[in-house]
Amino acid sequence: MLTNISTMGVKKMSQQEQQQTSAPLRLPLLPLRGIVVFPAMVVPLDVGRPKSVAALEQASMDNNQILLVAQKDPRLSEPQPSDLYEIGVLAEIKQLLRMPGSNSVRVLVEGKQRIRVVEIVEDDPALICEVELLEEEAGAEPLELEANRRLCLDYFQKYVKWSKKIPTEVYASVEALEDPAVLADIIASHLLVKVEERQRILEALDTSTRLEVLCQILMQELEVLELENKIQSRVRKQIERIQKEHYLREQMKAIQRELGEGEDRQEELAEYQEKIKKLPASIREKAEKELKRLAKMPSMSAEAVVVRTYLDVLVDLPWKKKSRDRLDLEVAQQILDEDHWGLEKVKERIIEFLAVRKLTTKMKGQILCLVGPPGVGKTSLARSIARAMERKFVRISLGGVRDEAEIRGHRRTYIGSMPGKIISSMRQAGTINPVLLLDEIDKMSSDLRGDPAAALLEVLDSEQNHNFVDHYLEVPYDLSQVFFITTANVASEIPKPLLDRMELIEISGYTDQEKLQIAKRHLIPKQLTRHGLSEDQFAISDKMLLEVIHGYTREAGVRNLERTIAALCRKTAREITTGKKTVRITTKARLTAFLGAPRYRHDTMDERDEIGVATGLAWTQVGGDILKIEATVMPGKGNLLLTGKLGDVMQESAQASLSYVRSRAKQLGIAPDFYQKCDVHIHVPEGAIPKDGPSAGITITTALASALSKKPVSAKVAMTGEVTLRGKVLPIGGLKEKVLAAHRAGIKTVIIPEDNRKDLEEVPAQVRRKMRFVFVEHMDQVLSEALVYRPTALKEISAAEEAQPYLV
Ligand code: ADP
Numbered sequence: 070m071l072t073n074i075s076t077m078g079v080k081k082m083s084q085q086e087q088q089q090t091s092a093p094l095r096l097p098l099l100p101l102r103g104i105v106v107f108p109a110m111v112v113p114l115d116v117g118r119p120k121s122v123a124a125l126e127q128a129s130m131d132n133n134q135i136l137l138v139a140q141k142d143p144r145l146s147e148p149q150p151s152d153l154y155e156i157g158v159l160a161e162i163k164q165l166l167r168m169p170g171s172n173s174v175r176v177l178v179e180g181k182q183r184i185r186v187v188e189i190v191e192d193d194p195a196l197i198c199e200v201e202l203l204e205e206e207a208g209a210e211p212l213e214l215e216a217n218r219r220l221c222l223d224y225f226q227k228y229v230k231w232s233k234k235i236p237t238e239v240y241a242s243v244e245a246l247e248d249p250a251v252l253a254d255i256i257a258s259h260l261l262v263k264v265e266e267r268q269r270i271l272e273a274l275d276t277s278t279r280l281e282v283l284c285q286i287l288m289q290e291l292e293v294l295e296l297e298n299k300i301q302s303r304v305r306k307q308i309e310r311i312q313k314e315h316y317l318r319e320q321m322k323a324i325q326r327e328l329g330e331g332e333d334r335q336e337e338l339a340e341y342q343e344k345i346k347k348l349p350a351s352i353r354e355k356a357e358k359e360l361k362r363l364a365k366m367p368s369m370s371a372e373a374v375v376v377r378t379y380l381d382v383l384v385d386l387p388w389k390k391k392s393r394d395r396l397d398l399e400v401a402q403q404i405l406d407e408d409h410w411g412l413e414k415v416k417e418r419i420i421e422f423l424a425v426r427k428l429t430t431k432m433k434g435q436i437l438c439l440v441g442p443p444g445v446g447k448t449s450l451a452r453s454i455a456r457a458m459e460r461k462f463v464r465i466s467l468g469g470v471r472d473e474a475e476i477r478g479h480r481r482t483y484i485g486s487m488p489g490k491i492i493s494s495m496r497q498a499g500t501i502n503p504v505l506l507l508d509e510i511d512k513m514s515s516d517l518r519g520d521p522a523a524a525l526l527e528v529l530d531s532e533q534n535h536n537f538v539d540h541y542l543e544v545p546y547d548l549s550q551v552f553f554i555t556t557a558n559v560a561s562e563i564p565k566p567l568l569d570r571m572e573l574i575e576i577s578g579y580t581d582q583e584k585l586q587i588a589k590r591h592l593i594p595k596q597l598t599r600h601g602l603s604e605d606q607f608a609i610s611d612k613m614l615l616e617v618i619h620g621y622t623r624e625a626g627v628r629n630l631e632r633t634i635a636a637l638c639r640k641t642a643r644e645i646t647t648g649k650k651t652v653r654i655t656t657k658a659r660l661t662a663f664l665g666a667p668r669y670r671h672d673t674m675d676e677r678d679e680i681g682v683a684t685g686l687a688w689t690q691v692g693g694d695i696l697k698i699e700a701t702v703m704p705g706k707g708n709l710l711l712t713g714k715l716g717d718v719m720q721e722s723a724q725a726s727l728s729y730v731r732s733r734a735k736q737l738g739i740a741p742d743f744y745q746k747c748d749v750h751i752h753v754p755e756g757a758i759p760k761d762g763p764s765a766g767i768t769i770t771t772a773l774a775s776a777l778s779k780k781p782v783s784a785k786v787a788m789t790g791e792v793t794l795r796g797k798v799l800p801i802g803g804l805k806e807k808v809l810a811a812h813r814a815g816i817k818t819v820i821i822p823e824d825n826r827k828d829l830e831e832v833p834a835q836v837r838r839k840m841r842f843v844f845v846e847h848m849d850q851v852l853s854e855a856l857v858y859r860p861t862a863l864k865e866i867s868a869a870e871e872a873q874p875y876l877v
Pocket of ligand 1: 374408409410412441443444446448449450485556587590592626627628631647671
């Protein structure tokens with residue numbers, strides 16, 4: 070404890086006094102705890118230990134002189150000689166005060182001179198020691214001393230300024246001191262340092278060393294103080310910042326509250342925060358960054374809208390949620406049967422596919438592709454697969470997609486940019502393992518804006534799709550658990566690299582009987598429920614249903630049939646609301662009243678056999694169709710005219726036909742020089758639709774042969790097949806669709822290449838049963854079957870044919 074220090078109390082020992090004290094001295098010793106007293110320092114002490122009190126008493130009885138020596142360890146109450154430092158001070162008791170009601174004493178002492186304890190001579194009741202008085206020594210030249218003194222003063226000045234615990238007047242009084250030794254002691258007495266440090270100063274016996282030690286300690290202390298100050302100001306700044314932010318936030322809240330948006334905003338941000346917490350760590354980081362941006366933006370700014378939409382996408386996308394697969398094959402079969410009539414082979418393939426999936430989950434890259442004309446149930450099969458597996462179902466229509474960004478999304482720099490179709494549908498699915506149907510994959514096209522097929526390739530590639538990158542999303546998304554199913558009308562138009570990754574399942578068109586069954590079992594019940602009708606409110610006979618199929622639709626699938634049935638349901642609903650109980654359609658008249666006149670006439674049975682018109686069978690994207698080919702001969706110079714938007718292959722095939730007919734003119738009863746005298750015109754009706762391919766070869770030849778030979782072609786016969794110059798008939802594709810088309814058109818006899826005989830198996834048995842197939846290898850066989858044969862030439866032509874002018 071340091072108080073009451075003033076330089077007034079500092080006195081230098083007189084010469085005489087020093088001489089007196091140079092003899093060995095025996096004096097009582099007061100051990101000090103936690104303090105070191107310097108010469109020239111006046112200090113009050115509270116003394117309680119009995120030995121110390123005894124020492125004081127002894128001193129006051131003598132000449133008020135007492136030794137003050139610091140204890141090394143302040144915790145000891147009975148210090149032994151070894152527990153005391155060797156150097157201390159000789160002090161004079163200025164005042165002694167007994168504290169009432171206790172044994173302790175308050176004493177005011179003034180340090181006089183350094184001493185060294187030589188020996189402790191008595192221990193009881195007080196410590197009495199023999200000491201050696203230590204004289205002041207300069208230890209260096211006066212100039213050096215002066216330099217040290219100034220340095221000390223300088224440091225001390227800073228110390229006073231920075232520590233803020235010492236009154237500034239102290240510095241003024243210290244500065245006035247002349248004697249560097251006294252100055253050092255006074256400064257030391259003011260320092261707030263540890264006992265050891267103070268003792269070091271006390272033990273520095275010559276002035277020069279003492280000033281140096283003091284300088285060292287001051288420097289150290291200044292460094293500590295500087296650091297303390299720095300820390301303090303940093304802490305203060307931090308606190309200020311926090312306070313400032315808090316204040317600003319409160320202010321912002323108040324403003325927002327005034328504007329009426331505050332609470333909603335906070336709520337919105339908190340809501341996002343809550344949702345973001347559930348995202349996987351890698352995504353959370355990105356989302357949090359965006360949320361921070363959002364918080365800083367005015368709530369209704371365009372940019373905030375962009376960020377908000379982005380966050381919505383992030384939090385809505387499924388990242389982990391997965392549905393459990395049901396791979397029960399019996400249930401799957403049941404569901405497929407429930408939803409679809411027929412399609413046995415297709416269902417079998419699907420079940421096999423699921424069986425493999427059940428056995429191994431490792432078989433990656435298995436993508437189903439359902440190929441077939443529109444309306445045959447590709448989409449609804451995919452939906453059933455999802456239902457059987459208990460997976461979510463989403464559909465992406467790729468028809469007309471020509472921009473890569475539609476698959477992969479636009480970068481967020483575009484206003485109104487959105488994720489691509491893939492990510493959008495994942496968001497819609499809500500699980501990471503839905504059945505994702507890529508519809509009409511053959512209808513994509515590419516242009517300047519990038520190739521969507523390339524992007525799809527990445528989606529479908531099991532090696533890459535666990536890290537699918539959408540431009541909008543920016544973070545990779547895992548598509549590896551998705552079950553992809555694709556559909557196409559024509560396999561050959563699927564981009565080749567995509568085709569390689571898929572397992573094709575072909576679905577061909579339905580026969581009328583199949584359509585009838587589908588309509589009865591599926592389409593009618595479905596449409597009735599959709600229109601809020603019950604089963605006893607509507608009835609249609611099979612005959613009329615077939616009439617609908619024949620007269621109002623012409624398709625391979627059942628899409629238009631379903632639409633027509635929907636129309637019937639609408640009309641029925643109307644009648645029911647006007648009071649009718651049941652609507653029955655059993656007559657053509659009733660049907661026409663509902664649907665208007667039939668749109669198609671399929672009944673070719675009544676058609677007359679004609680000269681120069683042959684019935685071919687064509688295969689189109691929407692299934693098979695019949696194709697009439699007309700040939701006519703007129704006077705001219707041997708030109709061949711082709712019309713009806715025929716492609717190159719078809720045109721060449723027509724030329725080849727003409728050459729063949731010329732080469733067989735004699736056998737056919739055609740004038741051998743006909744080609745010099747007449748022009749031939751071949752036309753394929755429905756001239757606006759482009760047609761191509763070699764499979765009309767035998768039909769063109771038949772039409773030509775008929776026109777030139779004037780032998781009519783049987784209207785009951787349809788045909789398909791390629792022909793060579795020498796009359797050999799070559800096989801064609803799409804037989805099933807073509808035969809079904811012929812069946813739809815009511816044709817009973819179909820001429821097909823011998824090599825296609827094996828493909829006939831694909832045609833449903835009930836159709837096969839109703840038709841006659843003529844397998845041919847040579848054109849002669851075709852002609853003898855198709856032409857209504859008249860064994861002789863021109864003279865014996867029937868009366869009917871005579872009515873027509875002969876041009877040859
Ligand atoms: P796609 O995708 O092949 O163009 P859809 O799947 O859209 O054809 O089928 C059209 C409609 O016909 C759907 O309502 C579907 O349920 C129905 N459909 C098609 N084939 C069958 C079938 N074999 N059994 C029952 N309904 C069918």
